[in-house]
Amino acid sequence: MNAPAIPGLEPAFRVEARLGAMEDHGTTRAGHRRVVPIVGGTVTGLFDAEILPGGADWQVVRPDGAIEIDTRYSARTAEGAYVYLTTFGVRSGSPEVLAALLRGDPVDAAEYYFRLGVRLETSAPELAELEHTIFVASALRDADRIRYTAYRVT
Template sequence: MPMDHLAHKHLVTLTLDVDFRSMLVIGPTPGGHRRIAPVTGGHFSGERLNGTVLPGADWVINRSDGVMVIDVRLALRTDDSALIYLSYQGRFLAPAEAMSRFSKGELLEPEEYSLAIVAKFECGEDRYAWLNNVVAVGTGEQTATGPVYSLFEIG
């Protein structure tokens, strides 16, 4: 395989429902402006992985350089009742003007921002133990009800 090729395949599409009205605003901290956004549910689908998203949260921080850092922790329930822990971290980048509109609740056009994550799965169920060794990255798109991510398994 050439060194300039990153082997990857689609793992799952993850759609989250976020209750933006119930977001907790912690406020300014040494690391930036901290908020906690409740994830109330959602669903995920892929060739080997399908089911529902259980409640969780996104521990968001807006840094002084304008970058929004996300830190999400969720439990997933597969269609065959296995429980999986999913955590992912990433960043939402947009020009200052677009980020200002976004912070006021405006939806941005996909070409106005970049949302990228690195994800980690943990599962104790034998049939999904393969997830414990997956290296996954993803890209996301904002919607009115929450983000939709495409996650890819690397190599």
């Protein structure tokens, strides 16, 4: 009987997304809602693209302080192909570390957990393979940007 393959990870692309000012929506029926606009940035690796303004991270801050990540944004390649990126994940750490990140203070990445699942959607035939792949990422939060490396799950 065949055994399923053991998944591996291979580097696929890097994202640097510039952020606008956070909108604090307060406590809604979903929880403490924050919206962080994505105003630009770059994707490099399996495909190179410019992140377009207009996306956002629709966050929910859980009672334990962890932040549920839900981003949606678009990128465009130099050839004019669009790629729609969505991520879901969690950022967590001690209350002091999360407060420092919120203030925009530099924090060592080892001090907090920030992991994402990444999905891609495109109509470009040359990028279609991206839609048939699962990606995971380890991310960093800087004062005005998010940076992550996405890995293809093999």
